[in-house]
Amino acid sequence: MTSPDSLKLHRPLDMHLHLRDGAMLQLVAPLSAASLAAAVIMPNLVPPITSLEQLLAYRQRILEAVGPLAASFQPLMTLFFQPYSHALLAAAQPHLFALKLYPHGVTTNSDSGIHHIQAAEPTLALMQDLGIPLLVHGETTGFVLDREAQFLATYQHLATRFPRLRIVMEHITTAAALSLLDRFENLFATVTAHHLVITLDDVLGGLLQPHLFCKPIAKRPQDRDALLAAALAAHPKLMLGSDSAPHPQHAKEGCGCAAGVFSAPLLLPRLAQLFDHHGALPHLQAFVSDHAIRIHRLNPPDKTITLLRQPWTVPASYQDASGLRVIPWEAGQQLSWQIAPPT
Numbered sequence: 001m002t003s004p005d006s007l008k009l010h011r012p013l014d015m016h017l018h019l020r021d022g023a024m025l026q027l028v029a030p031l032s033a034a035s036l037a038a039a040v041i042m043p044n045l046v047p048p049i050t051s052l053e054q055l056l057a058y059r060q061r062i063l064e065a066v067g068p069l070a071a072s073f074q075p076l077m078t079l080f081f082q083p084y085s086h087a088l089l090a091a092a093q094p095h096l097f098a099l100k101l102y103p104h105g106v107t108t109n110s111d112s113g114i115h116h117i118q119a120a121e122p123t124l125a126l127m128q129d130l131g132i133p134l135l136v137h138g139e140t141t142g143f144v145l146d147r148e149a150q151f152l153a154t155y156q157h158l159a160t161r162f163p164r165l166r167i168v169m170e171h172i173t174t175a176a177a178l179s180l181l182d183r184f185e186n187l188f189a190t191v192t193a194h195h196l197v198i199t200l201d202d203v204l205g206g207l208l209q210p211h212l213f214c215k216p217i218a219k220r221p222q223d224r225d226a227l228l229a230a231a232l233a234a235h236p237k238l239m240l241g242s243d244s245a246p247h248p249q250h251a252k253e254g255c256g257c258a259a260g261v262f263s264a265p266l267l268l269p270r271l272a273q274l275f276d277h278h279g280a281l282p283h284l285q286a287f288v289s290d291h292a293i294r295i296h297r298l299n300p301p302d303k304t305i306t307l308l309r310q311p312w313t314v315p316a317s318y319q320d321a322s323g324l325r326v327i328p329w330e331a332g333q334q335l336s337w338q339i340a341p342p343t
């Protein structure tokens with residue numbers, strides 16, 4: 001079967017995106033807004049987004065940062081999980097996509113994350129009643145390769161205890177997490193592009209690669225292969241969530257490397273290359289949009305992105321006039337697909 005030289009993606013979505021704030025927001029937000037119809041915006045700012053006022057002000061800053069692209073890009077806002085009242089959730093709901101739960105201390109800016117899942121339960125019950133989804137960074141603080149596996153029991157507990165709560169296992173990295181999707185109707189998952197491509201060997205099997213260091217850390221080849229097979233087969237409960245997480249170059253390349261892969265600039269071309277390589281291009285639309293629209297009943301702006309099978313070199317870095325510089329995933333490498341220039 002020959003594959004086409006161009007591909008149209010209708011309403012592509014990123015169901016897990018870090019846009020940051022300030023100068024970083026200005027630098028990175030247009031890169032996502034140019035190629036996506038909507039994105040789920042993570043709330044782990046300093047301080048985290050925990051009130052409706054903060055959420056609305058952050059949304060406004062995002063829209064200003066994307067400028068004219070705001071007409072065709074919808075930021076789907078999230079609150080950082082903490083115990084909330086019914087009154088606050090009900091007031092926020094029209095402006096809110098979901099709550100993002102971080103266990104205490106598992107990743108960047110999760111210091112105010114929860115210590116015990118029991119303390120979360122009253123709020124989870126309210127969310128279930130209101131129909132607000134729960135997004136979870138599902139890791140413990142145990143041994144780094146086992147953190148996701150150790151959290152799976154918590155997912156099972158939550159899925160059983162709150163059968164009408166829509167629970168999204170964010171950025172899954174293991175075959176074991178994938179297998180939970182078949183066992184609980186109310187469990188869904190996002191997966192990043194980089195976890196479909198890399199394993200732990202790519203991070204530290206040779207020279208240490210700080211730009212591939214993220215949380216959860218990439219796992220074994222059999223985990224990567226299981227995730228990839230599910231994405232290529234358009235598993236109906238698996239959605240793209242890039243977890244594009246920019247940090248300044250000095251925070252990635254110095255001693256004490258911050259966790260996060262900055263994949264936003266190459267997200268769709270890299271996925272087109274991957275799906276094309278495996279003869280699965282017809283399933284890319286479902287993975288990057290249709291599943292999320294169905295699962296969450298979304299209505300993103302009507303936007304179509306055309307990808308071309310033409311070589312494109314990922315820029316070595318993105319920077320602003322003040323000297324802020326971010327290094328993207330696969331910086332300087334040539335991809336076989338690119339986004340068609342605007343006509």
Ligand code: DOR
Nearest residue numbers: 107108214215245259260
């Ligand atoms: O690698 C990561 N970076 N994982 C996360 O969970 C957070 C993110 C960030 O905010 O930098």
Ligand code: ZN
Nearest residue numbers: 018042243245
């Ligand atoms: Zn994230």
